[in-house]
Amino acid sequence: MPSGFARSSWPPKAPRPDGLWGNSILAATVTALVRRDERRLAPPDHTRLLADDVIVASGAFDDFERAERTLLG
DSSP states (O other): OOTTOSSOOOSOOOBOTTSOBSOOGGGSEEEEEEETTEEEESOOTTOOOOTTOEEEEESOHHHHHHHHHHHHO
16 A cells, blocks of 8 residues: 555545445455464464454555444444
């Protein structure tokens, strides 16, 4: 992502089938998982998150907001 973007405009936004503008939630990617003080890089997709897990992720700010709304309701 280019530097200097506070509320990321990268990658470029495009219309979605649901009529909203933005990228799908899949644009937010988990790059590492920290569990019991142990870092695991690129955890597999099927990894279950536990209550004390910390995730390290990359993606567009809007995608994280959308993912949070989806997960938390």
